[in-house]
Amino acid sequence: MADLRIDFEGIKSPNPFWLASAPPTNSGAQIHRAFEAGWGGAVWKTIGAPVLNVSNRYGAWHSGRRRMLAINNVELISDRPLEINLKEIAEVKRAWPDRAVIVSAMVESKPEAWHEIIRRIEDTGADGIELNYGCPHGMSERGMGSAVGQVPEYCEQITRWVMDAAKIPVIVKLTPNITNIVMPARAAVAAGANALSLINTINSIVGVDLDTLELTPSIGGKGGHGGYAGPAVKPIALNMLSALGTDEMVSRSGLPISGMGGIATWEDAAQFLLLGASSLQVCTAVMHHGYRIIEDLCDGLSNWMDEKGFATITDVVGQSLHRVSEFKHFDLAFRAVARIDEAKCIQCNLCYVACNDTAHQCIDLIAPDGSVTQPYMYDVRSNGKQEATETRPQPQVREEDCVGCRLCYNVCPVAECIEMVEEPSGRESVTWNELTANRREVTEDWARMQEYRAQVGIEIH
Amino acid sequence: METHPALAEQLPPLSAHEAAVEADRCLFCYDAPCTHACPTHIDIPRFIKKIATKNLRGSAETIYTANLLGATCARVCPVQELCEGACVLGSEHKPIAIGRLQRYAMDYAKAKGIKPRAKALRASGRRIAVIGAGPAGLSCAGELALRGHAVTVFEKRELAGGLSTYGIIALREPVDVALDEAKMIESLGVELKTSVEFGKEITIEEARKQFDAIVMSVGLGATPALGIAGEEAIVDGLAYIEASKVGAANLHVGRNVVVVGAGNTAVDCATIARRLGAERVTMVYRRTQREMTCYEHEYHFALSEGIEFRFLSQPAGVILRDGKTAGLKCLRVELGEPDASGRPAPKAVAGSEFVIEADQIVKAVGQQKPSLASLLGLKTAKGYIAVSEDFETSVAGVYAVGDCIRSHGSASTVMAVEDGKLAAAAIERKLATAEVR
Numbered sequence: 064m065a066d067l068r069i070d071f072e073g074i075k076s077p078n079p080f081w082l083a084s085a086p087p088t089n090s091g092a093q094i095h096r097a098f099e100a101g102w103g104g105a106v107w108k109t110i111g112a113p114v115l116n117v118s119n120r121y122g123a124w125h126s127g128r129r130r131m132l133a134i135n136n137v138e139l140i141s142d143r144p145l146e147i148n149l150k151e152i153a154e155v156k157r158a159w160p161d162r163a164v165i166v167s168a169m170v171e172s173k174p175e176a177w178h179e180i181i182r183r184i185e186d187t188g189a190d191g192i193e194l195n196y197g198c199p200h201g202m203s204e205r206g207m208g209s210a211v212g213q214v215p216e217y218c219e220q221i222t223r224w225v226m227d228a229a230k231i232p233v234i235v236k237l238t239p240n241i242t243n244i245v246m247p248a249r250a251a252v253a254a255g256a257n258a259l260s261l262i263n264t265i266n267s268i269v270g271v272d273l274d275t276l277e278l279t280p281s282i283g284g285k286g287g288h289g290g291y292a293g294p295a296v297k298p299i300a301l302n303m304l305s306a307l308g309t310d311e312m313v314s315r316s317g318l319p320i321s322g323m324g325g326i327a328t329w330e331d332a333a334q335f336l337l338l339g340a341s342s343l344q345v346c347t348a349v350m351h352h353g354y355r356i357i358e359d360l361c362d363g364l365s366n367w368m369d370e371k372g373f374a375t376i377t378d379v380v381g382q383s384l385h386r387v388s389e390f391k392h393f394d395l396a397f398r399a400v401a402r403i404d405e406a407k408c409i410q411c412n413l414c415y416v417a418c419n420d421t422a423h424q425c426i427d428l429i430a431p432d433g434s435v436t437q438p439y440m441y442d443v444r445s446n447g448k449q450e451a452t453e454t455r456p457q458p459q460v461r462e463e464d465c466v467g468c469r470l471c472y473n474v475c476p477v478a479e480c481i482e483m484v485e486e487p488s489g490r491e492s493v494t495w496n497e498l499t500a501n502r503r504e505v506t507e508d509w510a511r512m513q514e515y516r517a518q519v520g521i522e523i524h
Numbered sequence: 525m526e527t528h529p530a531l532a533e534q535l536p537p538l539s540a541h542e543a544a545v546e547a548d549r550c551l552f553c554y555d556a557p558c559t560h561a562c563p564t565h566i567d568i569p570r571f572i573k574k575i576a577t578k579n580l581r582g583s584a585e586t587i588y589t590a591n592l593l594g595a596t597c598a599r600v601c602p603v604q605e606l607c608e609g610a611c612v613l614g615s616e617h618k619p620i621a622i623g624r625l626q627r628y629a630m631d632y633a634k635a636k637g638i639k640p641r642a643k644a645l646r647a648s649g650r651r652i653a654v655i656g657a658g659p660a661g662l663s664c665a666g667e668l669a670l671r672g673h674a675v676t677v678f679e680k681r682e683l684a685g686g687l688s689t690y691g692i693i694a695l696r697e698p699v700d701v702a703l704d705e706a707k708m709i710e711s712l713g714v715e716l717k718t719s720v721e722f723g724k725e726i727t728i729e730e731a732r733k734q735f736d737a738i739v740m741s742v743g744l745g746a747t748p749a750l751g752i753a754g755e756e757a758i759v760d761g762l763a764y765i766e767a768s769k770v771g772a773a774n775l776h777v778g779r780n781v782v783v784v785g786a787g788n789t790a791v792d793c794a795t796i797a798r799r800l801g802a803e804r805v806t807m808v809y810r811r812t813q814r815e816m817t818c819y820e821h822e823y824h825f826a827l828s829e830g831i832e833f834r835f836l837s838q839p840a841g842v843i844l845r846d847g848k849t850a851g852l853k854c855l856r857v858e859l860g861e862p863d864a865s866g867r868p869a870p871k872a873v874a875g876s877e878f879v880i881e882a883d884q885i886v887k888a889v890g891q892q893k894p895s896l897a898s899l900l901g902l903k904t905a906k907g908y909i910a911v912s913e914d915f916e917t918s919v920a921g922v923y924a925v926g927d928c929i930r931s932h933g934s935a936s937t938v939m940a941v942e943d944g945k946l947a948a949a950a951i952e953r954k955l956a957t958a959e960v961r
């Protein structure tokens with residue numbers, strides 16, 4: 064059994080899974096239940112300035128039968144009085160000494176306000192503080208949340224005020240609503256923060272009601288951008304996470320990162336760990352299915368770690384970071400082609416139409432007699448399941464023409480039916496960087512490029 | 525139309541949620557096999573995708589483009605043998621419920637009064653007579669009307685719809701669906717004259733004078749005679765089904781019913797008997813389960829209805845007691861060498877008589893060949909009206925479609941609809957080159 068315990072800059076928890084600061088961590092009673100279910104920690108729903116919430120505050124993006132691939136919200140920070148939150152935080156921490164209790168905070172951008180809240184949080188016995196620089200709606204209009212996170216100078220300034228006062232670990236939570244996530248992260252590092260976390264929610268509008276022409280959800284006839292989170296944002300979160308892990312300044316600082324944004328399964332979790340997160344937070348998946356998902360998050364992660372020979376979470380963290388590279392370093396001689404497993408293929412022709420209309424026209428339809436045929440070739444008088452199935456052509460990749468773009472692979476509805484097979488290209492390895500350094504003319508002039516292709520044997524039809 | 529509750533439409537309509545879930549399951553195949561398998565080649569992924577995107581008007585119009593009788597076909601098509609049988613999800617998963625989705629779109633079209641779109645802007649000045657308002661005739665008439673031709677349909681029965689109205693068990697298709705569909709076709713500008721028998725009330729000579737083309741869509745005839753003693757006491761299966769649909773008052777169902785035959789019609793008769801109170805229903809067939817002509821799913825349906833089977837039994841006479849049916853005398857049958865149909869030839873064993881008790885015997889052994897063919901001097905093939913690739917009979921300007929030309933392959937509604945559609949296109953091509961009179 065793998066050891067799932069973590070020590071995140073002094074914040075200890077029995078497993079790496081914390082509930083993110085959000086509705087699942089709204090009250091003491093809820094967090095008691097979450098801890099009973101097995102959650103390793105909880106980042107308390109952000110406390111701070113007084114607020115008022117609205118109804119219809121959650122929208123969602125659904126796809127077909129899959130509900131809530133992402134949630135969108137205009138919820139503000141905790142709407143429960145500060146006193147009550149602080150009292151409950153203290154009670155929860157007393158009751159659960161082995162779990163991580165972190166308090167998310169957001170107050171007016173004044174040093175006194177921050178000093179005051181830090182003192183009061185520390186009085187509860189909490190293990191850490193998370194600075195919410197991310198809330199993209201409501202709070203930002205009042206100069207808090209993402210209004211801070213989007214300006215590295217503010218981020219640095221406020222973090223300094225906090226670090227002046229704080230005695231327990233401080234995590235700076237970053238907003239993804241920024242062009243380069245590295246900038247605010249560097250600011251937090253410069254200000255002496257103890258750790259980083261990301262991502263908060265992404266600005267979004269989920270849709271428009273086609274009957275009323277109002278935004279969905281409609282808040283008394285109005286709507287506006289809300290924060291987007293859940294499975295659909297995972298690739299964005301992973302990219303931002305790896306951007307921190309590969310940034311020299313941030314990685315040299317050694318600040319641990321608490322990763323979140325779309326974690327719903329242990330597989331997602333493992334990917335965040337591999338790209339450098341050493342604690343994990345979850346919100347939307349819990350809002351969808353409840354606290355019970357912690358069981359498989361831990362169980363699945365543990366089984367996978369055993370299978371892979373990882374004994375501790377630390378062994379996993381960052382293991383894929385060295386794979387993160389850039390286009391200019393990719394091997395231009397690398398070649399893969401698509402291959403269809405005819406035994407698994409159900410002949411839906413989705414690969415055919417995708418390649419034919421939008422890729423490289425290199426999937427053929429092979430008639431039962433072995434000849435290449437075209438779609439819709441049957442006679443109008445042909446019908447019935449027998450004729451339709453027995454005369455149905457089989458898609459087949461013309462490998463010599465396949466550029467290996469991988470579109471068909473992504474489109475195919477049958478698991479493991481299309482495989483991208485690595486094929487020797489017969490060319491010498493070369494990267495764009497090397498090409499630019501050694502044969503600059505090839506990278507600047509189409510005629511030279513054509514000569515180069517002819518010379519090394521690259522044919523693109 | 526009043527139908528006995530036990531024969532009310534078996535499948536409920538899909539709810540909006542069910543339709544959305546099912547439509548979402550469709551993979552949207554390209555050059556989809558379901559479309560190939562459908563005799564009218566409805567663009568199935570397209571109409572299903574439109575259900576998924578809640579474009580129900582577009583969905584209904586997609587169906588109409590290929591098949592004007594989509595509402596009937598959605599209910600009566602043997603989908604297991606056609607579209608759904610070819611669905612790529614069929615081998616390992618459940619095929620998409622194409623028929624029920626089609627019905628969902630067609631129900632919407634009915635509720636909203638959505639009609640097929642005209643294919644011509646102007647009237648052509650051509651007049652065309654269609655004989656018989658069954659699926660083949662209605663499809664052909666509708667297609668011609670959409671192309672701007674003036675069409676008159678002559679139907680000898682009181683109600684339009686052919687076997688959809690009179691022959692297909694209400695469990696599959698309620699009478700109203702067939703009648704509404706006929707009304708929809710009328711609304712395209714088709715003149716529908718019911719209770720007019722071609723050959724009597726209007727002769728071919730008269731018709732040839734008045735019309736540029738004549739389409740025969742007369743279907744087939746009554747159930748043929750078994751040629752056994754006491755035949756008068758046997759009930760005609762087609763009349764039996766008809767009574768269950770449109771003449772409940774005349775329908776008498778026995779307590780112990782024997783149905784002779786093993787095709788889809790026989791299963792329907794047996795189902796009616798069973799559902800309307802018969803304690804015991806036995807289907808009697810000369811050959812075995814393997815040679816039955818009904819679809820496999822129909823056989824399983826019959827078993828689930830509690831219908832019994834007596835295979836290898838050949839009816840030899842009706843046993844009457846006090847002038848009332850008391851049983852069916854049968855001979856045991858042995859199977860011999862394959863006959864012309866490729867199935868083993870049944871041979872009755874002499875002296876092997878036995879009796880199956882029954883107070884009602886229903887025969888459902890197919891339909892007689894179209895009698896009108898010889899009356900009009902049309903060439904035939906195996907008794908069916910012979911036609912060219914373009915559905916033209918041996919008499920120029922006279923076309924034929926539907927069951928009356930189905931000399932091979934199994935007769936079904938959707939095949940009749942496709943005939944009507946193809947013939948309409950062929951007639952238009954032909955008329956385009958002829959002068960308007």
Ligand SMILES: Cc1cc2nc3c(=O)[nH]c(=O)nc-3n(C[C@H](O)[C@H](O)[C@H](O)COP(=O)(O)OP(=O)(O)OC[C@H]3O[C@@H](n4cnc5c(N)ncnc54)[C@H](O)[C@@H]3O)c2cc1C
Pocket residue numbers: 600601602655656657658659660661678679680681684685686687688691692693696720721722723741742743744762765788789792896925926927928935936937938940
């Ligand atoms: C009991 C039964 C159940 C069936 N169940 C199914 C099923 O579930 N699914 C399926 O796909 N198929 C089924 N079929 C087959 C299907 O009903 C036929 O293939 C289809 O109706 C053929 O259409 P049609 O227009 O050619 O003929 P019909 O439907 O027979 O229509 C012919 C019309 O022509 C009229 N007519 C005939 N002579 C004249 C005349 N001289 N003048 C004027 N009008 C005339 C008739 O009154 C009739 O209305 C069933 C058939 C039967 C008998």
Ligand SMILES: Cc1cc2nc3c(=O)[nH]c(=O)nc-3n(C[C@H](O)[C@H](O)[C@H](O)COP(=O)(O)O)c2cc1C
Pocket residue numbers: 083084085086108109121134135136138139140141167195197198236262263264290291292293294296323324325326344345346347348
């Ligand atoms: C309804 C809702 C309310 C949230 N409220 C807060 C909040 O008060 N403070 C905060 O730092 N983040 C808040 N978040 C952001 C989450 O903590 C988290 O960063 C984000 O949802 C990404 O994780 P996920 O994809 O697992 O949901 C909220 C998210 C949601 C969906």
Ligand code: SF4
Pocket residue numbers: 400401417418422423424425426460464465466467468469470471472
């Ligand atoms: S990998 Fe791209 S080019 Fe090759 S067959 Fe697939 S879609 Fe076509």
Ligand code: SF4
Pocket residue numbers: 403404407408409410411412413414415458474475476477480481
């Ligand atoms: S997408 Fe996959 S299953 Fe469909 S035809 Fe192509 S290879 Fe076969």
Ligand code: SF4
Pocket residue numbers: 411549550551552553556557558559568569572610611612613620622
């Ligand atoms: S074959 Fe099945 S999955 Fe494919 S388009 Fe037809 S109904 Fe949809």
